[in-house]
Structure formats: C-alpha cells, structure tokens
Amino acid sequence: MNLRDSIKYLFSYKIAGETFIKLNTKKAFKNFKPPKSWRTDILAPPLKTGVYTKEIIAKHYLEGRYVNGVKPVAWVTSGAPIEILKALGFYILYPENHGALCGARKAALEISEEAEKKGYSMDICSYARTDIGSILSKKTPVGKLPKPDLLLCCTNICQTVLYWYRVLAEYYKVPLIVIDTPFVYDEAKEHDIEYVKKQLEASIDVSEMVAKKSLSFTKLKEIVKLSKMAAELWLEIMSSNKNIPSPISVFDQFIHMAPIVEKRGDAVTVDFYSKMLKEIKERIKNGIGAVKNEKKRVLWDNLPIWYKIKFLSEFLAEHGVSVVASTYTNAWGELAPMMDIERPIESMARTYTYPILNRGTGHKLKTMEMMVKEFDLDGAILHSDRSCKPYSVGQVDQRLKLLNELGAAALLLEADHNDPRAFSDEQSKSRLKAFVEMME
C-alpha cells in the first residue's frame, strides 16, 4: 500500500466523494420525480430505488479513480468467479460493464473508433473494441479507470474474452488467470467440473501473490453467501414480473442489473436488491405496471441494445407492449441455487460452468419456452447481436421453434449491443411494428 495514494484515496474518495454522492442520493430520493423527458403517459415512473443504482455505480467508479496503490485491482470478465478475489480484498472492474455504460451514454462509438484506428477490426465484439479503445485513448465517461494488477478471464460467456484478455495482458504486463470452462452441449461431465475446480484452486496462488495476502476460507464463505443472497433476490425481482401487469420492464432490469454484475459478493448489493424488491411488491399491491396500458407481454433474448434502450422502451410501450422477461438478465440469477456456502470451490466450479451462454442452443430455447409459459408471454424479440456470436448463433432456429411450436410471435432484430452503426431506426421500427401486429 502506498501512503500518498492512501491519503488521496481517503480524502478524495472516502471522505469527500462518498459523502457527496450520499448527499446527492438523499436529495434525489427526497425530491424524487421522473426526468423531464420521461414518457409518463405510457410508462410508470422509474423505480425510486433506482437512485441507489446510481449511487452504487458512481461510488464504484469513483473508488476506481483512486484505488491504485491502495487495493489490488483485478479486471474480470462478466461471468467470472470473483468470490476468491473479493475475499482477498481486490477492487474489481468489469470492462464489459464499463463498455455497457459507454454504450448507454452513447460514447461507445467514438471510443471504439480509437481501437479501429489501431487496426482492431470492426468485426470483433464491440465491448472489446470499446475497452481497447478506452485503454488506447484514455477516453471514458467515468473519468479514469484503474490499472489492473491482475486479469481474470473466464470462458463461460465466450471464447472472445480469451483473445481480448490476451490483448489486455500484453498492454498491462500483469498476470492473466484463465478459467476455461468446457462448453456444455447437454450436461457437464465430471471431468469438466474437475477441470474447472483445479483451475480455481490454482488461481488462488496467483491471486494471493498479487494481493500479497492469504485467502481466508471464512471470508470466502461469507462472500459466497452474499453473492448467493444477492442472486436470489435478483431472481425474485425478475420472477415478480410474472404478475400481470408486470411491475418493471426488462429495460428497467438492464439498468438496475449493474450491481448484481459489478458488486456481487458485497453486502450493499444485498441491501439494495432487498429495497428494490420491497418497492416492486408495493407496485404489485397497487396494480402498477411498468407499461401503463399493458396489452402484450414479450421476452427479450440476448444483450440489450444499450444506445437504444429509451427508443425501444417507448416504442413498445406506445403499442402497449411490455418486455417482461429476458434470458440475459436471468443469467445473473438462475444459478443462485447451485451455490453451496459450505463447499465454495466445488460449487463455484459447477455454478460457473453452467451459465446460459456456456450451454447449448437447445437449452436456450428451453429457457425461452419456459419463460413464455411462466410469464404468460405473447411473443419474443431475439436481438441478433452482430458482436456476440455465442449468444446469437442458434437464434434463427430458436425463433422458428417459438413461432411454430409455441405459437408465439417471434422477431429477429438485427443490431449490435454497443455499435450504433449496426442499427437502423427506420428498419427496426417497421420490423417492430410488424411484430406488434403479428401479436394482435
């Protein structure tokens, strides 16, 4: 730990920063009202607990500005097993989440172009391009990102992250831990789980070396417990959308999922989702639906189109369509039951092998079919995300099955989660319109 960095961290983040952010939250909570541009004619007001989402994220990135030299920093992939790092006191940054934030703030294109100028192809994942562009140009809407001391890449979302993290390791010259999770075509085999477990065990040594301390298994269990609790709450929040009308939309979930990704294993996340659940229950009690005139209920598959959330949410709400379930947001909750606090490493090996993105196209279809039934859905929007091959391959068949076997309207919407060049307003509008008509 560096003394100068620690003093700076203490004053700029702990004392001044945190206090300022907390005061802002308090004020925002007290004077809560929807933003001026909010379409109150078609949408319920935003969740009041959403002010805490902003607080958690603002604090997280502010801490990131001052954390180097104070805590060890790890950059990790979104589905990575972070519990060991958390127990060792790492500050954790998720480049994908940072990418999503750049996308939502419409800054991703400019930043990606910095990577493209250096020769990174337009055809690689736009999260990777945003991240690499941000490293090369230092551009970021959050001020400054901390430098990593360690990289943790888990292939349970895609193979792309493996190449992307090689690039990061080359830029930052820091150790890279790879947790390679065999793809689950139907069921994971025992040797698959054993392989992941061994890698997790091996990762402890490297992480301890970087953190300069030893792992406490009591602390690890505590983190796993908090991680599981937050995931269970998140699952309950998503399940509450089985209610008709649906209290929140998937677009709300996209915004409020940041803590479950970024702050998994923290007490603050459990507290936050408990508050949110309470507010949602209140909405259900009062018959409030996210879309005021909910006529049709649909599913969202694949990543959000971050730069078009408002556009999509309003366009669909105008037509009385509420997007109530999503395979994407579900991914951060569905595995909660697999976590075993008493057997953290073994259960992590299993849990982190089973995310939807590491499972076959048939499993994803089953998940969608289950959602169509349980959430009483009329249709599904499958975002065909040019950047994300593992999520998108299989959608052509999945769409047909939903259409032919369940009789659900199903739309393949061509776009990219972070690159607006792959999205056409006009074309999307007319396709969405046809989709809505199909449900009538």
Place this chain on the structure above:
Amino acid sequence: MLHIDIPSRKEVIEKAKSEGKKIAAIYPIHYPRELFRSFNIQPIEVWGPPKTDTKKANAHLQSYICSVVQSGLAFYLEKQLDIADIIAVPHSCDSLQGLGSIFKDFINPKHELITIYLPREKNKENVEFLSNELKRIYKQLSEFCGFSPSSEKLMEEIKKEEEIDEIVDKLYRIRENLPLSSRGFYAILRSREYLSPDEFKSKLEYILLHASKGRLKKTGVVFSGLLPEPMEIFDIIDEMDCFVAMDDMACCMRRVYGKGNSDDPFERMAERIVNGPPDPTKGNSFNERFGFLKSLIEISGAKGIVFYNVKFCEPEYFYHPILKEKLSKAGIKSLIIETDINEPISQQTITRIKAFTEMLRENEQ
C-alpha cells in the same frame, strides 16, 4: 516442377468405404487423427469447402458468421456429407461451438455426432483434461463401432502420426530445395486432410526423394491464417517470383504436433495437441505467437508474412494489431488480407499481394 497425383476426396471416400471403413466428417481444427484411425475410421476434414453456395445455411446462421462455418453447414445441408457415418465438431471458436450445438439441437443428423472440447492453455492440468475428454470420445466411438481398440493399436496409430509429423517438419525445413510450386506443395500437405497415413506418407517420401540440392531462387513469404482458400492465392505469389516458404496455417503447420512423452495413449494424444504450435484459437500469448512467427522466418529465410484472414474470424483478428507491431519492430514486414472462402480473390487483394511481394523482392536485392 515435380508432379504428384493426388486422389480426390471422393475417390478416397469410395475406396475407404469399399475397404469397410467408416467415414468421419471432421470440422476444423484440432483433433487426434490417430484416435479415429484406431477404430478403422477414415477422417475426412471439412474446411469449408470453398466456393460453396451458402444460401442453405441462412436457414440456421446469420450473415455475420464466417464463411468456413457457413460453407461447412451448407455442404452438409446439400447432403454432401451423407456418405459419412460420423460428424465431429471440435470446439475451435464461438462459431464452431454454435455449429456443433445447432447440429445437436436442431438439425439432428442421422450421423453419430461427436463434439470435442479443447483446453486453451499449455499445462499439465490441460493435458489431463484433454486426455479425459479423449477417453470420453473413445467410449462413444466404441459404442458406435461395437469394439474397443487396444492400447497397443492406439499407440501404433499415434506413432504413425508422429512419424508423419516428423517428415512434414523436415520438408518444411528443406522447402526451398523442393521442386514444387507453392500450390503444388500445399496441395500435397493438405491432402493429409483426407488421405490415409500410409498413402500420405508415401507422397511425402516421394517428395523427399526428389529434394534437389539446388535452391528455389525466389523470395520466400510466410503465410498465416486459417487456410489458403481460394488456393489461387498461391499462384499470385508465385507469379511475383516469390514462394510460400513456410506457413502458420491452422490447416497445416499449426497441426504439426511434436512427439508425446507419455506411454498412456490418451495422455500422449493430449500432449501432442496441447503442446502443439501456437494457435489463436488456443488463445496463446502474444510472445508465444510472435516467437513462433519469428522462428518460422528464421528457419525459412522468408522476407515477410502475409496474414490471410477469413472475414468474421475473431480469434485471428485480435492478434493482428499487436503482432504486426512486434514484427515491424523486429524488422519483419507483414500484410493483412481479408478473405471470404466463397468469393473469388478480389482485384484489390491481388494488387495488395503484388505490391507487398514486389517490395519484399526489392528489399532482398
């Protein structure tokens, strides 16, 4: 120039069938040929094929999936793989993972479907994992074929492959003494994608016999990427008084594995693949890949590298900028070309290759 007759895939398949062998259609990239052979199965690799009409694949794949996977699926849908008994899809990248999954969940081929997961790092644990994965496949093949080859049989097939790898390695090292055009040389090397080991070995030995003491008075280039399709690309290089002196291609050099150490056949097959040459799909580090490319340049005396990339191939894309920079710092010139294996070579590609090879030649003089 030496002329060697190479039977077509179709001829090889017919012959194998008449000998009572089963046929396995195998998608790219890494798999142990020896494992299939010990079951009397003839592996026939499906690298595309190029110039396939991929319209049929649109029923399952989006347009942003690479042409290798598009063609591979379209070829199946055209019933061109009906002759095969087995389809095997190694897990090389996200797109091939998707193809394997679509086969299993939506297409349901009548064939026996085998998926192979390949570990990504070079270490002991990964050898152990792959060895277990190969045991799983062995079991599946045993059930399918109705018999279980002995360890001795497996070892015998492994040793055959190791011997062939050794000869191929030797040929690479004396490439400039071989009276073969780039296309001629690679047509032979790539016949390993479907020939039996004995037949392939006899072709290699024939070439060895004809290795001259002279030297091709041409400028060498290293060719890197997944596969050299369309193969006419080599004619353009040769026309410029250059030749492909060495390669870093998934279909060729990246699968010239070293000898294994273990006496256990599964472990030995796993060692060979895991410890094989660096490959972007295995996620090797930049230093490994750079070191390997540099050694290829040194061994072959080549003057530059052509990265020939299949459009939408993420594994390759990620490496280019940094590799290019490292190579340039080491004084090695490189060129990146993008290709779709189903399209004819564009005029722009021809011009760029010509300009690049011309520059290499001028630098050499």
